[in-house]
Amino acid sequence: MRVPDANRLPGVQSLRGPLSCLNEARYGIVWGVVGAARSCFEAALEYSLTRQQFGKPIASFQLTQAKLADMAAGVNQGYLLALRLGQLKDAGEITTEQISMGKRQNVRMAREVAATARGVLGANGVTLEYPVMRHANNLESVFTYEGTDEIHTLSVGKALTGISAFT
Ligand SMILES: Cc1cc2nc3c(=O)[nH]c(=O)nc-3n(C[C@H](O)[C@H](O)[C@H](O)COP(=O)(O)OP(=O)(O)OC[C@H]3O[C@@H](n4cnc5c(N)ncnc54)[C@H](O)[C@@H]3O)c2cc1C
Known part of the structure; x- marks a missing residue:
């Protein structure tokens, strides 16, 4: 017997309904990980300006500045990607594959920023005194949940080629 579920997912006739909930969660992740990455970048910037080695702040070394520049670029690219997906979503034009690309790309970016930070x-980076390790740990979970990096890759691959490589 079919159980009426109009109060839970009104108008839903198929798996399309529950799957649309996953799209919402994954879209949220596209934004959320930008915040995590930004927090890691800001912690690294502040730390680099105060931590002294060889008589200077480590921010004055070129290798540190390269890391800061890479992190800032990653955070800003991730923000712009999330913003564009939001525009498409508001216009009712976003596709599942675009959300897959956004989730995959921004989680990768945030994971890399957290590792660099x-x-x-x-050594302070592995303590919980700073926010970086907490974000890094959380991002490892996000890499796997709401669709693993691999499965979102296959989703994008299928959209590009028309061929499913899932099985
Ligand atoms: C913190 C956390 C919270 C979670 N919360 C929830 C939740 O609330 N609800 C829920 O339902 N689930 C939840 N999950 C589960 C999560 O969705 C699954 O862990 C995820 O889907 C991967 O499944 P699995 O762990 O069984 O790995 P597996 O499916 O065994 O995959 C292992 C590896 O193989 C890869 N793989 C699998 N198939 C292919 C393929 N065809 N081609 C290439 N690579 C492949 C995967 O990408 C992964 O890297 C959560 C997981 C975590 C870590």
Whole structure:
């Protein structure tokens, strides 16, 4: 017997309904990980300006500045990607595959930013005194949940080629 579920997912006739909930969660992740990455970048920037080695702040070394520039570029690219997906979503034009690309790309970016920031903080990067390790740990979960990196890659690959490589 079919159980009426109009109060839970009104108008839904198929798996399309529950799957649309996953799209919403994944779209949220596209934004959320930009915030995590930004927090890691800001912690690394602040730390690099105060931590002294060889008589200077580590921010004055070119290698540190390269890391800061890479992190800032990653955060800004991730923000712009999320913003564009939001525009498409508001216009009712966003596709599942675009959300897959956004989730995959921004989680990758945030994971890389967290790892770089952790390095800038040296040994302090592995402590919970700074926010970086907490974000890095959380991002490892986000890499796997709401569709693993691999499955979103296959989703994008299918959209590009028309061929499913899932099985
Ligand atoms: C913190 C956390 C919270 C979670 N919360 C929830 C939740 O609330 N609800 C829920 O339902 N689930 C939840 N999950 C589960 C999550 O969705 C699954 O862990 C995820 O889907 C991967 O499934 P699995 O762990 O069984 O890995 P597997 O499916 O065994 O995959 C292992 C590896 O193989 C890869 N792989 C699998 N198939 C292919 C393929 N065809 N081609 C290439 N690579 C492939 C995967 O990408 C992964 O890297 C959560 C997971 C975590 C870590």
